[in-house]
Amino acid sequence: MKIQSSAFQNNGYIPVKYTCDGENINPPLEILDAPEKAKSLVLVMDDPDAPMGTWVHWILWNINPQIQEISENSVPTGAIQGKTNRENCYSGPRPPSGTHRYFFKLFALDNTLDLSKEIEATTLMQRIQNNIIDQAELIGLYKRN
Numbered sequence: 001m002k003i004q005s006s007a008f009q010n011n012g013y014i015p016v017k018y019t020c021d022g023e024n025i026n027p028p029l030e031i032l033d034a035p036e037k038a039k040s041l042v043l044v045m046d047d048p049d050a051p052m053g054t055w056v057h058w059i060l061w062n063i064n065p066q067i068q069e070i071s072e073n074s075v076p077t078g079a080i081q082g083k084t085n086r087e088n089c090y091s092g093p094r095p096p097s098g099t100h101r102y103f104f105k106l107f108a109l110d111n112t113l114d115l116s117k118e119i120e121a122t123t124l125m126q127r128i129q130n131n132i133i134d135q136a137e138l139i140g141l142y143k144r145n
Contacts, residue, residue, distance in 0.1 A: 002032040003106040014140035020094035025073035038065035038108035049100040056121040093142035108134040
């Protein structure tokens with residue numbers, strides 16, 4: 001399984017459009033080769049370089065494993081957005097200083113999830129640990145001017 005974006009390369013800079021300094025919309029993401037036996041996909045976007053610890057920017061679960069793209073500024077039909085550090089929505093990069101890394105982590109699960117929209121990333125990750133059948137990662141960078 002692989003995750004990539006037409007907006008930036010792995011370990012490349014995320015365009016301003018997809019950050020809090022721009023339009024603050026999610027970048028387009030392509031999903032390739034999801035396992036045939038996957039029942040759902042989970043996406044977690046976080047920043048491990050945040051000064052207060054890992055900052056969660058976006059959580060999606062119950063993504064249809066047949067999907068091949070998450071278009072910019074969209075949530076796939078049927079997917080659920082979980083609680084980030086602020087709200088149930090995408091929150092683009094906005095590092096206080098320096099260059100930060102933003103990890104788009106994609107997990108293929110052997111089940112679907114029945115979870116509250118208020119669930120946070122740490123709890124979500126605990127709940128899916130025994131159901132992950134494949135995973136992929138895309139890293140984007142961002143530095144405020």
